[in-house]
Amino acid sequence: MLDKKVKIKAVRDLGAGNHLIVIASPEQARLVRPGQFVMLKCVENTGENPLLRRPFTIFNIHRNARSGKPAGVELLVKEVGVGTRRLVSARPGQTLDCLGPQGHGFQLPSDLPSRVTTACLVAGGVGIAPLLLLAESLLALRVKPILFYGGGTVADLVLREPFERLGIDIITSTEDGSHGERGLVTEPLAQFLRIHPRKDIRLYACGPWGMMRAVHELAVGHDLQCEVSLEARMGCGLGACLGCVVASPAAEGRPYLRVCQDGPVMNSRLVRWDIEPV
Ligand SMILES: Cc1cc2nc3c(=O)[nH]c(=O)nc-3n(C[C@H](O)[C@H](O)[C@H](O)COP(=O)(O)OP(=O)(O)OC[C@H]3O[C@@H](n4cnc5c(N)ncnc54)[C@H](O)[C@@H]3O)c2cc1C
Ligand code: FES
Incomplete structure (x- = not known):
């Protein structure tokens, strides 16, 4: 997990409020496993609204055209509120704070x-x-x-x-x-x-x-x-604030799981589907 100042490389409008955002960050891109996410500050300056970072899944690794080496990450961002609105209107070259890659991705054992x-x-x-x-x-x-x-x-x-x-x-x-x-x-x-x-x-x-x-x-x-791959409103993205918990069947030992640390990808049998997180 790394906390980096990263540059927006491109923002592509895909229609219906969806945008593909390319972020230059080779070090973070090299660490990504399928299903992980980044916590992104959607504005350049610390005091600006929204104050909290927002979680976004890593859609793809952006590769250097010549070497093929990881150069950054691609995010699919749907505009739904204040943070995503600021993010999709960001310009190439703008600098943002980016924490990640975070969380547990998909189980992909060699067997x-x-x-x-x-x-x-x-x-x-x-x-x-x-x-x-x-x-x-x-x-x-x-x-x-x-x-x-x-x-x-x-x-x-x-x-x-x-x-x-x-x-x-x-x-x-x-x-x-x-x-x-x-x-x-x-x-x-x-x-x-x-x-x-x-x-x-x-x-x-x-x-x-x-x-x-x-x-x-x-x-x-x-x-x-x-x-x-679960979604929940996140505060810290680090396992500390408990803002992102989902209920889990008591038989599994822990009544709540943190989406940011125990997930976002989980076995579906670890989730209580009758209690939707707020
Ligand atoms: C692990 C994870 C991965 C995610 N990956 C993506 C992704 O790849 N692409 C993408 O577009 N979005 C993704 N999301 C959802 C994204 O984080 C929220 O849409 C974003 O935080 C909203 O910020 P906002 O400031 O624009 O909205 P706000 O102004 O804070 O809220 C606007 C509306 O969006 C709802 N909302 C806010 N945050 C969430 C959330 N975390 N989950 C569900 N609803 C929310 C609120 O209830 C409200 O109705 C992901 C969420 C999680 C937890
Ligand atoms: S977002 Fe803080 S514990 Fe998960």
Whole structure:
């Protein structure tokens, strides 16, 4: 974990409030594992609003065009409030404070292929953010990723091209039917699991709470393992303030888990899905 002053290299508008932000930081980029995040101060000056840093998943490693070496990180940022509004209107060259990479990412042991041959990656909207580095790592392990990508409308399905370049199967769905199947992303997933009643499938999900809960319930119903990348409001991002806790079944020993330290990626069975964090 490093705390660095980093420079914004580029801000690309992807539409529907989504932006791809490239940050120059080779030292931090070299340390990233799939599913980790950075805590970013969204404004240049210490006293400016918002005071607290905001968490953003590392979508991709930005590489030097000539050497191919890690030069920085790419973040997918959806504008939802004061911090993200300031961040997406930042100019290239602007300096920000960036802490990270933080948290526990996806479990990717080298013996994973002995238990898992197919990985269903399930994304809702900006929940796509942790899944590109995951898909690349799974391919390197020779586990086949399939992406189930859903949104309200086609404009929410940003950054499909990097997944298309990997040559993996992508099943899209939108609630208004403007792209792919009409309905929730969990419907094609449920259909896939019905057609393929196998035990060597693992589920990975990131998106709204209700979507991840539905994916967890499918995992339990089919007796499969599932990892979820959780979101919670964060204060410190360091495990100290307890602002980011999620409830966990008491049987697991600890009634609360910190999303910033115990997660953001967790086994879905460690989460109490009946208590949504505020
Ligand atoms: C581990 C982690 C990874 C994340 N990765 C990404 C990412 O890759 N891309 C992205 O766009 N966003 C991501 N988020 C969410 C992002 O941190 C929030 O959208 C951001 O902090 C909002 O800041 P704001 O100042 O713009 O909003 P505020 O003005 O503080 O709040 C505006 C609205 O956003 C909601 N909100 C604020 N923070 C969060 C949060 N942490 N989770 C859910 N809702 C929130 C508030 O309830 C409120 O309704 C991630 C969150 C976590 C915890
Ligand atoms: S954000 Fe402070 S403990 Fe997690």
